[in-house]
Amino acid sequence: MxxxxxxxxxxxxxxxxxxxxxxxxxxxxxxxxxxxxxxxxxxxxxxxxxxxxxxxxxxxxxxxxxxxxxxxxxxxxxxxxxxxxxxxxxxxxxxxxxxxxxxxxxxxxxxxxxxxxxxxxxxxxxxxxxxxxxxxxxxxxxxxxxxxxxxxxxxxxxxxxxxxxxxxxxxxxxxxxxxxxxxxxxxxxxxxxxxxxxxxxxxxxxxxxxxxxxxxxxxxxxxxxGTSPPKGSVDLVVSPQVTGIIAHESCGHPYEADRIMGREAAQAGESFITTDMIGKAIAKPVVTLVDDPTRPETYGFYLYDDECVKARKKFLVKDGIITEFLQNRETASFFGTKSNGASRASEYDKEPLVRMSNTFFLEGDYSEEELIKEVKLGVFMKSFMEWNIDDKRYNNRYVGSECYLIENGEIKTPVKNPVIELTTPTLYGAIDALANNTEFHAASCGKGEPMQGIPVTHGGPSIRIRGVKLG
Amino acid sequence: MKSNLREIAEYARKKLAEVADDVVLAAVAGQASQIKFANNKIVKTAIENTFDISAFVTKDKKILITNIKDMPTEKSEVSAAKKKVDESSKNIKKFLKFVQPKPDFFGIASGPFKYKKIPRLFDKKIANFDLNEVDFVQAGMNAALNEGAERTNGIFQLNAADAILLTSGNVDIESQATSAYFSIRALIEKDASGHMNSNARTLRDIEVEESGRFAGEIARQAKHPESGKAGKYDVLFAPLAFSVIAQNFGEAASIFDVEANLSFFKNKLGEQLGQKSLNIYDDATIAGGIASCEYDAEGVPTGKIPIIHNGVLKTYLYNTSSAKKYKTKTTGNAGLIAPGPHNVVFEAGTDSRESLIKEIKHGLYITNVWYLRYQNMSTGDFSVIPRDGMFLIENGKIAGPVKQLRVSENMLNILKNIHALGDDLKQMAGWETSIPVLTPHVIVKNVNITQPTN
Incomplete structure (x- = not known):
């Protein structure tokens, strides 16, 4: 250069x-x-x-x-x-x-x-x-x-x-x-x-x-x-697009160590996750979530972060247990650990911050059809449009775009705009099975002040969420 | 004007005019300083220096935007800088061959124009960067701590820029701009916080202590919140909260958004969308306004444009080309590709915040919101999440802090249900408010509030 x-x-x-x-x-x-x-x-x-x-x-x-x-x-x-x-x-x-x-x-x-x-x-x-x-x-x-x-x-x-x-x-x-x-x-x-x-x-x-x-x-x-979605408590099967945004918003973000230590509290916010939650269960043992910048052909790919630390795959949740946070050299020093290579800046004129890369649920053994087959009354949410989450990453909302009614294990008519509005522990605790159809989707993730939009990927397979009250 | 900005810009306009029909050349030399604080400590200081030249060129209705990088800036480097321009001109000519024309492009503005000076947009003290910025941070922080805050987080930023705009439409204008931004969030225990921003163009207008006090006071009052309940509420929005929603009334007025079906104002011109007392302007001429500027991106003099007048949608926002397409006059809102608002301004009412609270029988006081997302921009369906202090109002009094609620609404409903505006107009811009908004406290009736399932 x-x-x-x-x-x-x-x-x-x-x-x-x-x-x-x-x-x-x-x-x-x-x-x-x-x-x-x-x-x-x-x-x-x-x-x-x-x-x-x-x-x-x-x-x-x-x-x-x-x-x-x-x-x-x-x-x-x-x-x-x-x-x-x-x-x-x-x-x-x-x-x-x-x-x-x-x-x-x-x-x-x-x-x-x-x-x-x-x-x-x-x-x-x-x-x-x-x-x-x-x-x-x-x-x-x-x-x-x-x-x-x-x-x-x-x-x-x-x-x-x-x-x-x-x-x-x-x-x-x-x-x-x-x-x-x-x-x-x-x-x-x-x-x-x-x-x-x-x-x-x-x-x-x-x-x-x-x-x-x-x-x-x-x-x-x-x-x-399209008809109205069913009322009361129903089961949900969500596709990799929805799984991905869940992984990003309510696992990737709250596991950023700079949020947990309060450095980004002014704008990006803090986290409902605290240091004493390492080793505690957040989901059933079927759930494992990783952040892996080394995965090729992704939007969040890199091999060394912006502090020259070698990138590696991080298990944020392993078998339902909270295991690791995303760290840079400053947060690692604060937490008495080593950086795991999560430091990135969007451009030359921005400071490096703790950022996600490619954040996803690891897949299970089921096919998507098998997840649906075991649902008596529910909704299959294939895509979404509106979404948001509070700044501690606790209060989630995802509004469906392409969605279908599930009756007795079969996909039926389209349903209009079903709303998932759940706390993070409730959402993760209700995931009981994951399919084997992993997809990765690109996004621009915002954090920092001045704002830094950075390329990331999120994804995973279709997942089943039991007993959800739709809005 | 420092450096060789003008000489280079003039040369570039001349050179690019040889390969283009229209040329708009914007050159900016900028400097910024920033202090970021977290948990009552400074965690970062930053200094930024930039020199940018961007060019908008058209040829046979083909439109191209580019920049010229690595421009030598010193007086002694003019010939090297001119070589850069020559190189860029060749690339533009080459690139234009591949681009398709935009049939509904009707050219840029023809000047020269006369501009009216807007007060309080420049402060020499900021431009000289010879201040003790740490004192400002300390003053704001102490004000919040004195109100009972345990932790304070935020940012203090100063910006200064020299700009020059030259066009093939006989526009030649230079300007100097400064701004100051202070944002502070005060936190107590696990669940209580308050936030306030202050945005100004001069140091005289920046309010660090007032912001710290407000953030601290809200945090103190927000201690030990209970889970809120879903339902319909009359909501009193504080200026910081309402600005996040209200900027959308400016954005939706852009003719670009209307054409792209990204606006809930499409096919609504002339319709009564709010109460007769409701007036919303786009005003680039406000003294000390964050986006105030005598001219728009093609050099047209800016003005005070009524978007909503007496509750009726009066106009969309145009640049010269889009105005010609719709046989109207530019509103001075270029954006060369997409016209857009400068400062979205609400006409204030006469009530104090306390009087507005007294008016509400069953409601909420929301002091800040974030993460606004649309289900459908053409219908205006959206949701946004309150953050920081949020309070239940019962029979005209604050009844206590609440948490974990969401505003799940429609933009046209919000507009229709604006019931009363306070007398405390505040200028807001920041992380969640990219379009500056001047708004007082606002009561919106019958707002749909939802909550998550635990």
Whole structure:
């Protein structure tokens, strides 16, 4: 990378001015972006950025600087300013201690079978127009068709004063859609996202034109034939899309150690999980949840985190027992443990925080049909639209999009917008069986102030949740 | 103007005009400082420096947006910077070949325009970054602790930027902007918290101690909450809470959202959507307004645009091109791709917060909300979760704190059921409020509240 020398020099300069630790993260990103709204190409863009983020410890206080003005004079001036501010803050600062970690030196990358940079913009726009064509060919009334595709490649170089040096090159492809289907003066909306580290070959797997055509047909049938969901206590079978959002919202987030120690309380919130809950049961023994950044072809893939710590698979819940939190070097020091490589920043100009990567339920032995077969009265929730959760990750809500009534073990008519509104312990305690049909879905996860949206994957198999009162 | 910003921007406009029909060039040199605190300690300080040049170009109705990276910024580096522009111009020409035209694009604004100065948008003290930011943090924190808070968390941020906007439509304007942001959440024990933000463009207007006091007071009153009960309530929303919902009234007015079926205001122009006393504006001319600016993204002078006037939806928000499409005039709300609101402003009422509480027989006082998500943006069905202090109101009095409830509602219902507005207009922007909103305390009648099954 062009500015590696500048990054190397910057940490030495910070040390010279009194920093006891410094780490520089250099990022160069190139990308393209296209939006098709109701068949019209609203905008196209290509962009290229480079920037440097430096974290430094001075007088026990943590300072962070960032700049995209890539010259020594500006970096020098900014480091001086940062050291002045960090020194002034020392009287009120929390004593910054980072866990000791092994020195790492590595260069890694994801290989694209079809390089995103080699794909003509016409082809990328062509994919959007093909999707548009297939949607219109269904003859379903779809007055709102918002399609967005973007790709980017980031070269990253991280160096710290402990001697670690990590270089990586990661390409990403992302597709987002939001559709409005109209039938008999009623509308239904659906949005979803496909994203992964990788090249243009991903589009072959995603089969987006067929997928979106099928989606509008399904939404149309639900509008035409959908009935109200059953009242009272019923069983639920939810598909991997719903399983994934549950894994992300009510397992991944509350197991972030910086939430548990209160560092992110102002905005992202805290956690209903406390340190003394390690070793306690949160679910039946059939439930195991992991966070694994090393899984290839995912949106949350990486092999070394933004503090140069080697990434690994973490078991957050194993056989129903809470086992591990997501840690970076700061939280690991606080909890008296080692980092498990969960530190990431969305861009060069943001501080690394504890983040999820690919968070999912491990699958069971059943088929989805077998889960459904054992339900007398219930709902199969295949997809969802509205969802939210409180800032301690305790009060969940998921509102179904494509959903069906289950009667005596069989899928029946569509049902409209069933609402799951449960506390996390109730939800996890009610999961009694998991299928063997794991899927992974992409999302952008928000945390931090300033806000950092970061690519993640969540997923798992279809799961059965017993005895739920639907809203 | 520091550095070589103007010289480079002028060269870029000239150079890009050789390959394009329309050019809008925005150059910004910015600086920011930030202090983040958690559990009564400073956990991070940050300094940011940026220099960005972005370009919007059109050719035969083809639209392209790009930026120019690694721009040399020093006076001595002008020739290197010009080379960067030349390179970018070549790339734009090449890329435009692949792009399809947008048939309903009708060009950018033609100037020159005259602009009216808006007071209190710039503060030299902020721009010089020669302050003791830690003192502000300490003052806000102490105010919360004095109210009984055990822990305080939040952020104090200062921003300054020099900007220049040049277009092929004879727009040439320079501006200097500053802002200050203080956000504090006070916490007591496991379940009690209060939150307040202060947003300002000058140090004179930032309210760190008042914010700390309010957050601390709410946290103290929120101690030992009981589980709330689902049902219909008259809800008094505090400004921080209501801003999260109310920003959607501005966003839904964008003609881009209306066209994309992402707006509950579609086909509602001229309809009575709220009480006759309800007035909501988009106002970019408010003195000290967070998004106040004399001009929009294509250089058109901004104004005070009535979105809801006497309860009736009066207009959508347009840029020059979309206005031409609908045979109307731009409202000064470019967004070059999607028009959007600047500051969403509610006309205040005359009642104090205490008088509003007295008006409610059976209700809730919600001081903050988060995580608003739609089931359907075209119908306005959504839910959002109260956080921080939430209180039951019985017979005009606060009866005690409650927890674990959710507002499960519809945006048009909320608008229709706005019953009374307080006299305490506050400017809100932050984590959950990306579009700045000026709102007082607001009573919304008959709000649907749900709760989780334990």
């Amino acid at each position: 062009v500015y590696e020398d500048l990054a190397d020099w910057a940490i030495k300069y910070a040390q010279k001015l009194g920093a006891t630790y410094a780490e520089a993260r250099l990022e160069e990103t190139k990308g393209q972006d296209f939006v098709l709204k109701n068949g019209t190409l609203e905008g196209s863009s290509f962009s290229s950025t480079s920037g440097l983020g430096i974290r430094l410890a001075v007088n026990g206080s943590m300072g962070f600087i960032s700049t995209n003005i890539m010259n020594k004079e500006k970096v020098e001036e900014t480091v001086r300013h940062a050291i002045k501010l960090a020194s002034a803050s020392a009287r009120m600062a929390d004593k910054l201690i980072l866990s000791d970690e092994k020195t790492q030196k590595k260069n890694y990358q994801i290989k694209e079978k079809i390089k995103l940079g080699d794909v003509n913009p016409e082809k990328k726009i062509g994919l959007l127009t093909e999707i548009e064509k297939q949607i219109l060919a269904t003859k379903v009334k779809v007055p709102g068709r918002f399609l967005h595709i973007n790709d980017w490649k980031t070269h990253k170089y991280i160096v710290n004063t402990a001697g670690s040096k990590i270089s990586s090159t990661l390409p990403y492809l992302n597709f987002f859609y939001l559709l409005t289907v109209l039938n008999n003066k009623q509308t239904a909306q659906r949005m979803w996202q496909y994203g992964s580290a990788g090249g243009w070959e991903l589009t072959g797997k995603w089969k987006l034109p067929e997928l979106l055509a099928s989606e509008v047909k399904t939404l149309n049938i639900a509008l035409e034939k």
